[in-house]
Amino acid sequence: MPPLARHGSRGCKIMNWMLALPEIVLACAGLTILMVGVLPRQNMFFGCTMASIGALVVTAALVLTVPDGTGFAGQIISDGFARFMKLLVLLGAAIGMLMALDFNRREGLDRFEYPVLLLFATLGMLIMLSANDFMTVYIGLELLSLSLYVVAAFHRDNEQSAEAGLKYFVLGALASGLFLYGASLVYGFAGTTSFERIAQALLDPAGRSQGLTLGLIFILAGLAFKVSAVPFHMWTPDVYEGAPTPVTAFFAAAPKVAAIALLTRVLAGPFAELTAQWQQVIILVSLASMVLGALAAVGQRDIKRLMAYSSIGHIGYALMGLAVASDEGLHGLAVYMAIYLAMNLGAFALLIAMRRQGKAVSRIEDLAGLGKTDPAMAMWMTIFMFSMAGIPPLAGFFGKLYVFLAAVQGGFWTLAVVGVLTSVISAFYYLRIVKVMYFDEAQAPLDARPQTLTMVMGISGIFTTLFFVMPAPLVRAAQEAVTALIG
Amino acid sequence: MNTVGFPLLSLLTFLPLAGVAVILAVRGDEQTVASNARWTALWTSLITFMLSLVLWFRFDKNEAEFQFVERLDWLSDFGVTYHMGVDGISVLFVLLATLLTPICILSSWEAVQNRVREYMIAFLILETMMVGMFCALDFVVFYIFFEGVLIPMFLIIGVWGGQRRVYAAFKLFLYTLLGSVLMLLAILLLWCTAGTTDILELFTLTIPPLLQTWIFLAFFASFAVKVPMWPVHTWLPDAHVEAPTAGSVILAGVLLKMGAYGFLRFSLPLLPVASAEFAPWIFALSIVAIVYTSLVALAQEDMKKLIAYSSVAHMGIVTLGIFTFTQQGVSGALFTMLSHGVVSSALFLCVGVLYDRVHSREIARYGGVAKIMPAYALVFMLFTMASVALPGLAGFPGELLVILGAWKVSPWVAFGAALGMILGAAYMLYLYRRVVFGRITRDDLRGLLDLSPREYAVFTPLILLTIWMGIYPQSFLSFFEASVAALVERHHAALGAARLAGL
Numbered sequence: 002m003p004p005l006a007r008h009g010s011r012g013c014k015i016m017n018w019m020l021a022l023p024e025i026v027l028a029c030a031g032l033t034i035l036m037v038g039v040l041p042r043q044n045m046f047f048g049c050t051m052a053s054i055g056a057l058v059v060t061a062a063l064v065l066t067v068p069d070g071t072g073f074a075g076q077i078i079s080d081g082f083a084r085f086m087k088l089l090v091l092l093g094a095a096i097g098m099l100m101a102l103d104f105n106r107r108e109g110l111d112r113f114e115y116p117v118l119l120l121f122a123t124l125g126m127l128i129m130l131s132a133n134d135f136m137t138v139y140i141g142l143e144l145l146s147l148s149l150y151v152v153a154a155f156h157r158d159n160e161q162s163a164e165a166g167l168k169y170f171v172l173g174a175l176a177s178g179l180f181l182y183g184a185s186l187v188y189g190f191a192g193t194t195s196f197e198r199i200a201q202a203l204l205d206p207a208g209r210s211q212g213l214t215l216g217l218i219f220i221l222a223g224l225a226f227k228v229s230a231v232p233f234h235m236w237t238p239d240v241y242e243g244a245p246t247p248v249t250a251f252f253a254a255a256p257k258v259a260a261i262a263l264l265t266r267v268l269a270g271p272f273a274e275l276t277a278q279w280q281q282v283i284i285l286v287s288l289a290s291m292v293l294g295a296l297a298a299v300g301q302r303d304i305k306r307l308m309a310y311s312s313i314g315h316i317g318y319a320l321m322g323l324a325v326a327s328d329e330g331l332h333g334l335a336v337y338m339a340i341y342l343a344m345n346l347g348a349f350a351l352l353i354a355m356r357r358q359g360k361a362v363s364r365i366e367d368l369a370g371l372g373k374t375d376p377a378m379a380m381w382m383t384i385f386m387f388s389m390a391g392i393p394p395l396a397g398f399f400g401k402l403y404v405f406l407a408a409v410q411g412g413f414w415t416l417a418v419v420g421v422l423t424s425v426i427s428a429f430y431y432l433r434i435v436k437v438m439y440f441d442e443a444q445a446p447l448d449a450r451p452q453t454l455t456m457v458m459g460i461s462g463i464f465t466t467l468f469f470v471m472p473a474p475l476v477r478a479a480q481e482a483v484t485a486l487i488g
Numbered sequence: 489m490n491t492v493g494f495p496l497l498s499l500l501t502f503l504p505l506a507g508v509a510v511i512l513a514v515r516g517d518e519q520t521v522a523s524n525a526r527w528t529a530l531w532t533s534l535i536t537f538m539l540s541l542v543l544w545f546r547f548d549k550n551e552a553e554f555q556f557v558e559r560l561d562w563l564s565d566f567g568v569t570y571h572m573g574v575d576g577i578s579v580l581f582v583l584l585a586t587l588l589t590p591i592c593i594l595s596s597w598e599a600v601q602n603r604v605r606e607y608m609i610a611f612l613i614l615e616t617m618m619v620g621m622f623c624a625l626d627f628v629v630f631y632i633f634f635e636g637v638l639i640p641m642f643l644i645i646g647v648w649g650g651q652r653r654v655y656a657a658f659k660l661f662l663y664t665l666l667g668s669v670l671m672l673l674a675i676l677l678l679w680c681t682a683g684t685t686d687i688l689e690l691f692t693l694t695i696p697p698l699l700q701t702w703i704f705l706a707f708f709a710s711f712a713v714k715v716p717m718w719p720v721h722t723w724l725p726d727a728h729v730e731a732p733t734a735g736s737v738i739l740a741g742v743l744l745k746m747g748a749y750g751f752l753r754f755s756l757p758l759l760p761v762a763s764a765e766f767a768p769w770i771f772a773l774s775i776v777a778i779v780y781t782s783l784v785a786l787a788q789e790d791m792k793k794l795i796a797y798s799s800v801a802h803m804g805i806v807t808l809g810i811f812t813f814t815q816q817g818v819s820g821a822l823f824t825m826l827s828h829g830v831v832s833s834a835l836f837l838c839v840g841v842l843y844d845r846v847h848s849r850e851i852a853r854y855g856g857v858a859k860i861m862p863a864y865a866l867v868f869m870l871f872t873m874a875s876v877a878l879p880g881l882a883g884f885p886g887e888l889l890v891i892l893g894a895w896k897v898s899p900w901v902a903f904g905a906a907l908g909m910i911l912g913a914a915y916m917l918y919l920y921r922r923v924v925f926g927r928i929t930r931d932d933l934r935g936l937l938d939l940s941p942r943e944y945a946v947f948t949p950l951i952l953l954t955i956w957m958g959i960y961p962q963s964f965l966s967f968f969e970a971s972v973a974a975l976v977e978r979h980h981a982a983l984g985a986a987r988l989a990g991l
Contacts, residue, residue, distance in 0.1 A: 383643075432642070476565065
């Protein structure tokens with residue numbers, strides 16, 4: 002491999018360890034926690050979870066200090082975009098771990114492997130976000146996927162959970178295969194897996210071969226699976242429903258952000274010259290996701306399945322920003338993902354708190370009369386539902402506002418019109434949950450919820466409600482991230 | 489420009505939220521919470537009303553520009569600022585909203601016993617949204633308030649409504665949301681072309697005619713549903729029938745004005761060419777609305793539904809007046825909006841009085857009420873007469889002005905508007921006769937009590953206003969004369985310029 006050899010000769014200045022410091026620290030912390038968890042005889046679930054959250058916090062602090070640049074012979078990159086997305090991912094992962102504390106103990110899933118697996122999944126996501134080379138991407142992606150396969154089936158005595166894990170594994174392995182095949186096609190036609198070199202090769206019109214486009218399509222398919230965009234969404238409802246609720250909450254938050262960010266970097270970076278080719282694919286994927294997310298959720302009775310379709314729809318809106326392929330579009334996408342993360346964590350905190358007589362329940366009717374039996378929880382859920390439906394002045398509206406603005410600015414009227422129409426349809430099923438909580442006859446009250454979940458709901462709810470007061474900081478941070486990505 | 493020296497409009501908008509915070513902080517058993525919530529909500533809305541009176545006294549009536557202006561950075565990277573201000577067109581609606589909210593709260597003092605805390609919170613949030621919407625001078629800020637109204641309204645109808653409340657709440661929400669999102673796209677388009685959403689800056693923009701047509705249609709989708717115009721009015725009777733009394737009052741009193749206000753504030757000044765082009769269609773739809781819904785109202789069995797259809801007819805007169813583009817027509821439309829806000833609110837309250845006692849809105853259920861409740865019969869008569877536009881009461885000046893304005897456009901349009909008055913008299917008097925006169929057919933009606941002191945307190949301001957507006961309309965008309973004159977003049981100037989450019 003001539004390119005790599007050339008890099009090697011330039012010596013250790015290129016091996017910039019500092020850029021990978023967060024990942025290195027997180028990996029060491031993960032291994033340490035794993036060892037500490039194995040040794041003692043008593044249950045280390047709580048201790049390991051807390052240690053993992055601490056490791057994530059330390060990593061977040063390190064992420065903020067890492068300078069810009071590329072390292073490891075151009076294999077990894079650190080820039081504003083990676084930092085922004087990494088912070089979102091770390092936030093999502095830490096809260097995801099926190100929310101599992103009480104649930105796992107009650108369901109008998111309080112094994113120390115749980116936080117360790119999530120920690121390694123997070124490490125995988127960070128590697129994906131730092132990746133500047135398809136090899137690095139693949140390592141990160143596989144680390145993430147392997148950890149998630151296991152946690153999906155973490156409730157191993159439960160048939161549904163085992164099925165979810167298996168289904169996710171089989172389909173996920175297929176998607177990884179597609180991705181790898183695409184990456185090798187790209188290598189075959191461009192002679193490199195490095196993002197920078199691919200971009201350089203594509204600058205020359207002679208370098209833009211059909212084979213490269215084909216490789217790109219395979220890569221797109223693999224990544225579309227990870228973000229669960231139509232037509233690669235089939236696993237989502239089953240896995241969401243089958244996996245233990247905290248696992249679903251984790252699935253819906255951090256990995257979605259990481260995969261969307263990776264997709265953005267791959268398409269806007271090395272393949273920027275092939276925009277005309279991937280743009281039509283992303284437009285179709287975005288349209289299909291919005292429509293399916295809106296229509297398929299209407300008939301759902303299980304709230305976890307409903308949230309699965311809702312997340313497919315949300316990914317459709319976020320991809321609208323990518324489909325527009327403009328500065329504003331990517332900006333909209335970054336804002337959208339941040340807001341999506343915040344409201345999703347809050348909504349899932351609620352779903353995790355849905356227990357009646359010691360058993361987890363997840364049918365929509367189980368929420369009936371919550372407005373009477375638990376007014377605070379019902380109020381937060383109402384806020385999340387209206388926010389997801391995109392009703393101002395809640396945060397979800399601003400997410401949609403920015404992607405729609407980008408679509409209108411770029412003249413993508415089909416996307417914009419389908420987007421607003423599907424958001425009306427999806428308002429129907431979000432409203433249905435509000436209806437069940439407030440208008441229907443009350444059922445037996447839900448069990449008292451643990452403090453951690455109340456806290457997550459409260460913080461996320463306050464963010465969602467009051468975002469409109471000070472939207473500028475997040476909007477500006479997203480702007481800086483996007484500027485770092487495309488210059 | 490801000491003559492009072494403090495951010496009055498923001499205070500009016502967000503003061504109700506302070507009340508919400510207080511209500512949320514109340515702890516204790518259900519009775520304590522309910523009573524505290526009622527008093528807090530009442531005092532908050534009364535203080536807001538008192539403050540809003542500053543607008544009445546300090547508003548400069550000779551000034552066509554926006555007054556009490558406030559401006560803060562908000563999304564400054566995108567050219568969106570938090571910009572508030574009122575002119576002659578909007579100032580009285582702010583007062584209408586702040587006046588009706590305490591009346592609503594007082595009227596549901598005893599009628600609502602279930603989840604009082606949430607009820608009062610919903611009404612205070614609703615007040616914030618309504619006042620904010622009439623004050624907003626930035627399109628995005630306007631849209632946020634305009635849409636935000638849906639959340640409390642959905643809950644008010646859905647939780648405290650009647651039998652088919654779920655259906656009505658969903659219909660209201662989805663109908664109006666569908667219209668609004670199309671307007672959102674138009675707002676975004678304007679945002680992209682102008683680089684700002686500040687209404688004052690947008691007014692200086694000349695939009696090419698073809699684009700105007702599209703934007704007009706998108707605005708129309710939203711405002712026509714809100715007005716509501718025939719044939720997209722069907723959500724209104726359902727919402728009115730199912731809503732609790734106070735919900736109907738706010739719906740008829742303020743929310744129905746949002747659509748017409750939107751036409752006046754945005755469609756006319758921003759899109760003069762398209763507005764002129766579509767005016768004949770609007771006239772046609774308005775006349776159909778006036779005639780058709782009046783006839784439908786004649787056939788109603790349910791008091792609230794009848795008044796709901798009469799609202800659609802009255803709003804037909806309003807849209808007709810707006811699109812005459814004459815000083816009289818637009819002033820008349822504004823006056824009709826205000827008088828309808830007072831009168832139809834009062835009519836819903838009248839229905840509420842009977843409903844609280846008998847728990848039925850069916851017209852056939854009543855008869856001979858005049859003998860048992862003479863004071864009530866008198867109040868009801870006053871508002872019935874105001875609704876049929878009897879000279880000397882609130883309904884008359886507005887409708888007269890609309891007919892005058894319409895005459896300038898075409899006598900036929902004026903004829904259509906006048907039909908509304910005749911048919912209005914038919915269905916309102918028919919309603920009044922069946923409910924109030926006749927023999928008492930049901931024994932349980934004999935025991936009804938006449939108006940209570942609380943109900944007197946609710947009706948007194950509305951009665952005074954109705955008579956005042958009828959006898960001395962100038963004190964209201966003078967508020968918007970300057971602004972309307974400027975609006976009409978600018979509209980004709982823009983049309984003239986467009987014609988010149990076309991030649």
